Amino acid sequence: MANIRVKECLGNGYHADPQLFLQAWNHRGHDVRMDTTDPSEVAESFWEKHYRARRTWGERANPLLVETAGPLHPGAALDLGCGAGGDAIWLARHGWQVTAVDISATAVAQVRERARELGLGDRVTTEQHDLARSFPDGEFDLVSAQYFHTSFTLPRAEVLRTAARALRPGGLLLIVDHGSTAPWSWNQDPNTHYPTPTEIAAELDLDPEQWPVLRADMPRRRATGPAGQTATVTDNVLVLRRTL
Numbered sequence: 001m002a003n004i005r006v007k008e009c010l011g012n013g014y015h016a017d018p019q020l021f022l023q024a025w026n027h028r029g030h031d032v033r034m035d036t037t038d039p040s041e042v043a044e045s046f047w048e049k050h051y052r053a054r055r056t057w058g059e060r061a062n063p064l065l066v067e068t069a070g071p072l073h074p075g076a077a078l079d080l081g082c083g084a085g086g087d088a089i090w091l092a093r094h095g096w097q098v099t100a101v102d103i104s105a106t107a108v109a110q111v112r113e114r115a116r117e118l119g120l121g122d123r124v125t126t127e128q129h130d131l132a133r134s135f136p137d138g139e140f141d142l143v144s145a146q147y148f149h150t151s152f153t154l155p156r157a158e159v160l161r162t163a164a165r166a167l168r169p170g171g172l173l174l175i176v177d178h179g180s181t182a183p184w185s186w187n188q189d190p191n192t193h194y195p196t197p198t199e200i201a202a203e204l205d206l207d208p209e210q211w212p213v214l215r216a217d218m219p220r221r222r223a224t225g226p227a228g229q230t231a232t233v234t235d236n237v238l239v240l241r242r243t244l
Ligand SMILES: C[S@@+](CC[C@H](N)C(=O)[O-])C[C@H]1O[C@@H](n2cnc3c(N)ncnc32)[C@H](O)[C@@H]1O
Pocket: 043, 047, 062, 080, 081, 082, 083, 084, 101, 102, 103, 104, 107, 129, 130, 131, 132, 145, 146, 147, 148, 149, 150, 154
């Protein structure tokens, strides 16, 4: 593997070793090789290859997005690291005006195309951003970061702080992280530390008067893996509301 110079993801201990991450993905037949030392290009190249290699584009929304957004009055939503777009499509179907953002041009193009096919094109705007470098314009009633994990350089806490500032008063920031190792995960390192919701909140270091915590817990759920296998997994959930 040529010339990889990637750093540990800042502020998120989930993907502890980028080289191991790449090896695991290549072992699964992804053939990820990188010959750049620009951290942004390395990350973009990895995720772009990941989404180009994807054969199916499932539209499953994440359960905690559905649980959180379901009771809300629809407004403007921002999906950070939208991936295959299941959440963006679900939100659009439920009346939200969605901005779906990912580092992968292929991912955002697929989400845009799928929204158009479903007659939701006027509800979904897609933007390609390396969120380490740029952030979409606008104000939002909901910002969702679902499993916004990467093995590459990402000032995640800074991105999430920017997201909190992009909320309208009354708006919610929903962060859902992995809290356990699924049997199908590339990373079976028993020493992996999954930051708890309290640790994530501490890292964000937001003024609790302006962004009080509405929810910080670690629910368990039954999850389905890529080959249809099931297992119980834990999610680490943090919800903040912007008050003013
Ligand atoms: C683990 S996936 C989660 C995808 C989706 N939210 C879900 O729940 O299935 C992480 C996503 O973040 C995106 N991503 C990683 N680094 C990024 C960055 N620097 N800027 C924007 N998106 C990024 C990846 O392309 C990928 O789609």
